[in-house]
Amino acid sequence: MKEAEDFIASGRRTVDIEQQAVSALQDRIDSDFAKACKVILDCRGRVIVTGMGKSGHIGNKIAATLASTGTPSFFVHPGEASHGDMGMITSDDVVIALSHSGGASEVVTLLPLFKRLGIPVISITGNPKSALAKSSDIHLNNGVEQEACPLNLAPTSSTTATLVLGDALAVALLEARGFTAEDFAFSHPGGSLGRRLLLKVSHIMHTGPRLPLVTKGTPLSEALMEVTSKGMGMTAITDADHSLSGVFTDGDLRRALDHNVDPKQTSIEEVMTKNCVTISSEILAAEALKIMEDHKISGLICVDEKKRPVGAIHMHDLLKAGVV
Known part of the structure; x- marks a missing residue:
């Protein structure tokens, strides 16, 4: 049976590995990142975020963060998109597609449909040579040396890196739009935050x-x-x-x-x-x-x-x- 010290060591190892994954992103905030921001800033529609599995969960959070900081956005499940939800997407939109391997079939299947609509596709993957990366207009690399999972299987470091990359996009866009505290309040009218920011x-x-x-x-x-x-x-x-x-x-x-x-x-x-x-x-x-x-x-x-x-x-x- 594991002792307390084992749990502590495991937890600290996980934090250390994920910190390294986030630190590696610094050099990837480059011209491609700037292009992605420009495309989103010029978008006349909404930012559609899509991803399967754990990438989908992270995509949901990225879409929510974008929406609450001045960039209209929502998440579309790729499986549902193949069965009718593509109707939610218009030619004025921009897509952010997430897949660490870059080969999630449910996401890759949608690429021809996005191309037919003429929608810019920004992909976030850990594999620049993947089908998704090569087919997208802009690729952001969130590759990690290893997952925090000791089997190197469960998405851990990679999902954390994706989440941070999404936050980096949201904050860069927030600053570019001149988004204010009062603007933020209108997206958060309930609770103490709304009272603080809306009350005159x-x-x-x-x-x-x-x-x-x-x-x-x-x-x-x-x-x-x-x-x-x-x-x-x-x-x-x-x-x-x-x-x-x-x-x-x-x-x-x-x-x-x-x-x-x-x-x-x-x-x-x-x-x-x-x-x-x-x-x-x-x-x-x-x-x-x-x-x-x-x-x-x-x-x-x-x-x-x-x-x-x-x-x-x-x-x-x-x-x-x-x-x-």
Whole structure:
């Protein structure tokens, strides 16, 4: 019976072999890789990924990654394609065909059909001399020295290399398209990721009677009542034209007390922070979080184009919304 040390040694050997397989890809990110990116970038249709067996499972993931990063894509099983699913593929599409041996009959059988449609075929195989590699327009080599499987049979290193190569394509295309975090969010609207990337400040900010607000000339003692009643640890201060003049926070209060300021005899503009950091209500909540972190503050005043306060947001609001 195997001991714990045997399991650990086997696992580490597998990781080491697969790391070597991935490292070998560095020299294969070459002009053919660039051509593949260009063909996909110029595609007017979708990227069709196909592969049999373990290659098919990897192909499913590659298609999903492409689709979620700005490249319309889906997986077509080669066996189903031979029995009707070819109708899902159009002459505007591009095919990425996967087969480590390059000889999977179910995939090779489809090549004449792709050629008849005039579809560019990008193959990813471990054998540049295979039927699939030779018949494709662009070939990407994912060959490995050995599989992690001790029998050198079960697809392990080769599938890992294919997956990494697919990720490399997806990321290169993402950057070429100028794909943004907001674009990514539209592909992932559910869960915490969607909340982080789609939620705007306007959706969660305090407005109207919930907005802490006083005017210049207000005694510090009254401003403190506003801070307390609104529960945001701050208040905005406005000029006569309703534009923002400054902000007063818990930090400003501590500094005022250190100087023995009399709250009843002191006007709020004497102790407020001028030229405070403000934001637009239309920016993403995730951006507001970044601004708070960069400036080491816990609240922000939202202003309109005329610098008039329209809302306020606190770190607690971002926590409740699941942005943090």
